[in-house]
Amino acid sequence: MSNFPGNSYRDQPTVQPEDLHDVAMNEDVLGQDGGGGVPVGRSAYDEKTATRKIWYRSPIVWLSSALCLVVLGIVGTVVVLTSGGSGESSSVGVSLPGPDLDSETTTTNRNEFGQVLASRYNDKGMDFAPVTIPGSFQARAVEYVVGSELYAQLSDDQNVERYAATVFYLAANRQPHLLADTVTSWTRTNGWVTNENLCIWEGIECNAEDRVVGIILPENELSGSLPLELALFDQFVKFDLSSNLIYMDEDNHELWTLLPNLRELVMDDNYFISETGIPQEFSGLESIEKISLSFNLLQGSFDSDVFASMSTLVHFEAESNYIQGPLPDSMLTLQDLTYIYLRRNSLSMPLSDILLPGNLPALFAIWLDGNDITGAIPATIGGFTSIASFSITDAGLTGPIPTEMGLLTDLQRLWMYNNNLNGEIPEEAASGWTKLEVFEVYGNDFIGDMPPAICSAVQNADYAFATLTADCDEITCDPETCCTECY
Numbered sequence: 429m430s431n432f433p434g435n436s437y438r439d440q441p442t443v444q445p446e447d448l449h450d451v452a453m454n455e456d457v458l459g460q461d462g463g464g465g466v467p468v469g470r471s472a473y474d475e476k477t478a479t480r481k482i483w484y485r486s487p488i489v490w491l492s493s494a495l496c497l498v499v500l501g502i503v504g505t506v507v508v509l510t511s512g513g514s515g516e517s518s519s520v521g522v523s524l525p526g527p528d529l530d531s532e533t534t535t536t537n538r539n540e541f542g543q544v545l546a547s548r549y550n551d552k553g554m555d556f557a558p559v560t561i562p563g564s565f566q567a568r569a570v571e572y573v574v575g576s577e578l579y580a581q582l583s584d585d586q587n588v589e590r591y592a593a594t595v596f597y598l599a600a601n602r603q604p605h606l607l608a609d610t611v612t613s614w615t616r617t618n619g620w621v622t623n624e625n626l627c628i629w630e631g632i633e634c635n636a637e638d639r640v641v642g643i644i645l646p647e648n649e650l651s652g653s654l655p656l657e658l659a660l661f662d663q664f665v666k667f668d669l670s671s672n673l674i675y676m677d678e679d680n681h682e683l684w685t686l687l688p689n690l691r692e693l694v695m696d697d698n699y700f701i702s703e704t705g706i707p708q709e710f711s712g713l714e715s716i717e718k719i720s721l722s723f724n725l726l727q728g729s730f731d732s733d734v735f736a737s738m739s740t741l742v743h744f745e746a747e748s749n750y751i752q753g754p755l756p757d758s759m760l761t762l763q764d765l766t767y768i769y770l771r772r773n774s775l776s777m778p779l780s781d782i783l784l785p786g787n788l789p790a791l792f793a794i795w796l797d798g799n800d801i802t803g804a805i806p807a808t809i810g811g812f813t814s815i816a817s818f819s820i821t822d823a824g825l826t827g828p829i830p831t832e833m834g835l836l837t838d839l840q841r842l843w844m845y846n847n848n849l850n851g852e853i854p855e856e857a858a859s860g861w862t863k864l865e866v867f868e869v870y871g872n873d874f875i876g877d878m879p880p881a882i883c884s885a886v887q888n889a890d891y892a893f894a895t896l897t898a899d900c901d902e903i904t905c906d907p908e909t910c911c912t913e914c915y
Contacts, residue, residue, distance in 0.1 A: 522601045522613060524568060524594070524621055527575025537574035544584045545570070545591065552659050552686055565655065569594035578623050585662070589640050590626050592660040596643070597621060603652025605675040607699045611651040635663060642666030646694075650674050659686035670696040670720070677701040685712035692716075696745075697723040705730035705751045711737035722747035722769070729753030735762065745769040747795075752776070760787045768794045771819075776800035779825060783808045793817035797843070800824055805849075810835035819843040821868075829853055834860030841866040845897065852876035853903070865889040868897045870915035878903055883910035 527534050542559075549556040559566040573579060573591045582590070597620055604611050614620075619629035627634035633642035640661045650672035658664065664687065674695065681702070684690075690713055700721055710716070711734050719741065726749035735741070735758040742764050751770070754777035759765070765788055775796065782788075783806050791812055802824035809815075810832030818836075821843050828851030837860050850873040858879035861867075867882055878898060886896040887910070898905045900914035907914050 519610075520602055520604060522598065524572045524598075527571070528577040528623075529575055529579075534571075534575045537579050538570065541570065541574050541579070541587060541591075544588065548588055548660055552656075554656055554659065554686070565595050565598040566657065568598060569657075572621065576623060585639065586626070588660050592657045593626060593629065593632065593640070594621060595655050595657040599655040600650045600652045600674065605652065605673075605699070607675060608651055608673040611673060612649050614645075614650065615648045616645070633666065639663045642668075642692075644668045646670040646672070648672060653680045654683055656683055656686060658683060663689065665689055665715075666692040668692070668694040669698065670694050672698055674698040674700070678703070678707070681707040681709040684709040688712060688714045690716055691740075692718040694718070694720040695724070696720050700724035700726065702726050703728045704734075705753075706734060706746070708734055710734050713738060715740055717741060717764075718743040720745040722749070724749055726751050730756050730759065732756035732758045735759040739763070741765050742790075743767040746773070748772045750774060755782060760784070762788070764790050766790045766792045768796075770799065771795050772798040774799065776802075778803035779820070780804070780806040780808070783812060785811055788812065789814075791815055795819040796823065797821040798823070802826070804828075805830055805833065807832040809833050813837065815839060816863075817841045820847070822846045825849055827851070829857055831856040833857045836860065838863060840864060843868045844872070845869055846871035848873065850874065853879055853882070855879045855881065858882045861885055865891040866893070866895045868895060870897045870899050872899070874898065874903045876903060878905040878910050880910075886910075886912070 529537070545559060546556055549559070558564045559570060561567055569591050572594050573587055576590075578590075579587060602611050602613055616630045619632075622629075625638070626632060626640065627638050631643055631645035631648070632640055633644060635641050641663050642665060643658075644666070646668050647670070650669060651674065653675050654669075667690070672695075676695075676699070678701075684707060693713070693716065701724070705726060705728055706719070706721070708731050710719075713719075714737065716738050717740055720743070722745055724746075726746055729752050735756055739762065741762055744759075744765060744767065747769055748771070751773040753775065755770075755775065760782060768788075768791070776799065779801050780803055782794075782801075785808055788794075792814055793816060795817070797819055798821070800823065801820050804827035805825060807830045809830065813835055815836050816838050817840060819841070822845075825844060825847040827849065829849065831854045834854070834857035839861050840863050842861075842864070843866065845868045849869070853869070853874055853876065858881040861882065862885055864882060864885035867886055878896075882896065883905075886894050894912070896905070896911050897913045897915060898911055900907065900911060905911035905914065
């Protein structure tokens with residue numbers, strides 16, 4: 429099997445629960461989930477996303493939820509602010525530990541830290557006003573930091589990062605919103621808001637200098653919205669907050685303009701909302717390499733200017749959303765874009781517009797299943813010799829497989845079932861696919877014989893889930909010696 433481009437880079441599109449029995453986990457080669465996992469039908473996650481969509485578009489839900497949140501917010505704020513750090517007796521928000529220091533020392537620390545913090549906010553162009561509002565997440569986080577016995581032992585940078593982490597803890601913990609009015613505390617909170625080193629707080633990743641570089645908290649019941657204070661992590665490069673209840677809409681997307689060093693953004697299965705495919709504010713992600721936003725509420729058409737600003741993008745995943753229109757030229761001309769996973773959206777464009785000469789020179793895997801991808805497979809596909817995983821099923825492809833497709837000599841997995849392809853599968857193409865492991869083409873109008881080269885490649889593949897499927901009443905494919913399943 430051919431290796432992934434860059435052995436240190438793990439390509440893994442979102443794996444659904446029902447796929448797990450098929451997953452062959454492998455860090456360095458094209459595994460079932462990495463760069464070519466089997467495209468499947470809509471899962472429980474899709475149903476969940478569809479439900480969200482209905483709620484999101486319902487004015488009644490918006491109004492009733494807003495009213496509930498006002499009531500919950502008032503009650504929750506009163507309870508939390510009067511709890512004195514003794515526990516969490518409200519369904520909204522969380523408490524913080526009380527101060528370790530006496531009031532005089534805390535006041536001195538507060539005055540000193542306030543100046544440091546004001547300078548950092550000014551450097552980022554952020555509004556300092558929330559810090560001055562009693563009871564705000566920011567004001568509470570300041571009190572926690574300056575009242576800690578660790579304050580004098582830490583550098584300004586370390587105290588600022590403890591502050592930013594604490595604001596995040598408050599803003600994304602037991603905070604209901606319009607699409608999730610019942611929320612719980614985080615599942616895992618080891619180390620959080622304690623006097624332990626920030627770098628051992630659950631999900632916090634640090635570099636050798638004990639500076640925060642990432643937050644990894646998937647499936648942890650995070651709620652609320654991400655605060656701007658995350659931009660105070662000067663060396664921050666990675667998020668993985670997938671499968672939570674985080675709400676992000678146009679009022680929250682300013683954050684992305686403040687994270688020019690961010691390289692990985694993984695927020696699959698949240699309430700991430702955009703009316704322009706992905707937020708226009710993503711143009712601030714100047715160093716981004718991986719974006720994964722499957723199972724969210726992305727809608728509308730892509731803004732071409734956004735991709736023009738993301739020249740470092742390698743992995744783009746936004747499956748099971750509501751994105752419309754074509755893929756913009758600014759995306760298709762990215763030099764490093766290697767993995768494209770956009771199954772089950774409402775995209776529409778001819779395949780020939782994607783596979784233009786000069787486009788996507790690093791393309792390794794492309795999945796566009798369940799979109800309106802139309803027209804014939806162009807002869808220009810022969811120029812995309814780095815493709816190893818190609819999946820366009822349940823779409824509108826027509827015509828024959830061009831012989832030029834045989835130039836994809838690294839092709840390992842090919843799914844094109846449920847289209848309108850026809851003619852014979854050319855021997856000239858099949859002879860070039862010596863690494864083929866998966867070949868699924870049922871639900872088309874192919875005729876003739878399955879080329880022996882395809883039978884041999886799949887039968888001899890060193891891959892537990894090698895598959896060859898076809899309409900055996902239309903194309904000759906012996907299930908004993910060639911096809912693994914006939915339709």
